[in-house]
Ligand SMILES: Nc1ncnc2c1ncn2[C@@H]1O[C@H](COP(=O)(O)OP(=O)(O)O)[C@@H](O)[C@H]1O
């Protein structure tokens with residue numbers, strides 16, 4: 001088997017204020033997999049995500065992306081390979097127009113002209129937002145902004161797409177449309193969420209991160225059927241569901 | 244959450260002024276205003292001529308008159324000053340109807356009013372025909388320091404976000420029975436302002452993380468450089484050239 005797209009070994013991290021958020025995380029994600037990263041608030045999910053492209057530097061352990069270790073010399077290449085979509089699209093969309101925002105990443109990679117335009121067009125088409133290219137991000141609805149946020153990362157053609165709580169703050173219809181969009185993307189996916197139904201719909205494999213370690217790793221359905229396991233890690237299916 | 248900086252000023256359109264590249268317009272505006280301000284105080288005819296030039300440019304933008312008028316409010320302080328001047332200034336007196344005013348004061352007031360109106364009209368012609376995006380590109384093109392350009396761009400983008408956050412905090416305060424009536428309510432307002440500042444600061448940090456995650460290394464990429472033909476430069480600098488001609492005429496005569 002080829003090198004996993006994502007290879008995390010013994011990753012530990014403490015914030016400068018001394019708060020230790022990760023205590024030795026091991027996780028491998030292979031090409032084409034869709035993995036849900038489940039965990040209650042404060043479990044360290046976002047902290048883990050920030051290690052995947054070198055924003056945070058591991059205190060111990062290592063992260064590699066398709067064989068390339070995440071370290072200060074190769075951040076740009078790592079950031080091309082790992083596309084992170086943050087939780088709040090207002091943090092992700094900072095340019096005056098949707099088009100400029102989607103172009104920001106590939107432009108940082110050195111693309112210009114027709115090649116850049118093509119990237120922007122295809123990323124916007126992939127999320128169904130082509131006709132909004134010239135609008136200002138703050139004139140879009142929340143759901144539209146989340147789509148554009150995904151496009152900004154798709155435009156970099158990452159090897160793995162990482163979504164941090166993509167279904168938070170969405171109404172049911174927008175949430176369903178987003179699920180359809182994610183389903184339609186042909187990428188390796190790591191999706192952080194505590195929306196268990198969303199995870200079941202989109203990911204065949206799930207990992208529970210709890211108190212800074214991987215507490216379970218297996219088929220999503222099997223994990224969601226284990227009520228004890230979920231209960232121990234402060235995860236709950238919506239009322240009325242029974243695994 | 245309406246009322247965005249920039250959006251408020253810009254009016255979509257397809258006039259000759261709209262079509263000029265933003266950096267050309269910006270240079271044209273600065274040159275024109277500097278020359279207008281440089282006119283000697285008693286050059287009334289020349290000053291009227293520059294006002295006419297500004298009015299023509301505004302007419303060329305085809306922006307509705309009421310938009311232009313509503314944007315002239317920034318001129319109010321000058322108007323007040325111009326009205327006060329004839330009364331407070333010294334020198335020979337002159338009589339207009341029932342009042343006697345200072346003659347140099349009256350002239351200075353009029354000159355100030357016309358200069359301010361001319362400059363503001365030209366600035367409005369620029370602002371209504373230039374999107375905030377193009378303004379940012381123009382500043383970038385003119386090598387204004389990257390930091391300043393980014394501050395401006397982020398202000399345009401996040402003013403609404405911060406504004407609506409402030410609004411939500413106000414609603415939250417008032418929903419819990421807070422009414423800002425006396426000095427005693429000031430600490431509450433100060434605390435809210437502090438909280439707003441911290442939230443904005445944290446937002447800034449998160450935006451920075453998101454930028455770095457997409458390969459940002461400290462310089463905004465220029466993806467779409469502005470370009471102007473000599474003809475466009477000619478058009479953009481025409482008002483400035485006319486102002487220069489009047490200035491030279493005044494100085495020579
Ligand atoms: N900048 C920070 N400084 C100190 N502690 C932090 C910081 N960010 C997060 N933490 C703490 O680290 C833990 C994990 O946070 P986070 O990764 O954001 O959790 P999750 O995304 O799973 O909700 C939490 O206890 C949180 O309070």
Ligand SMILES: [Mg+2]
Pocket residue numbers: 045046047164
């Ligand atoms: Mg989080």
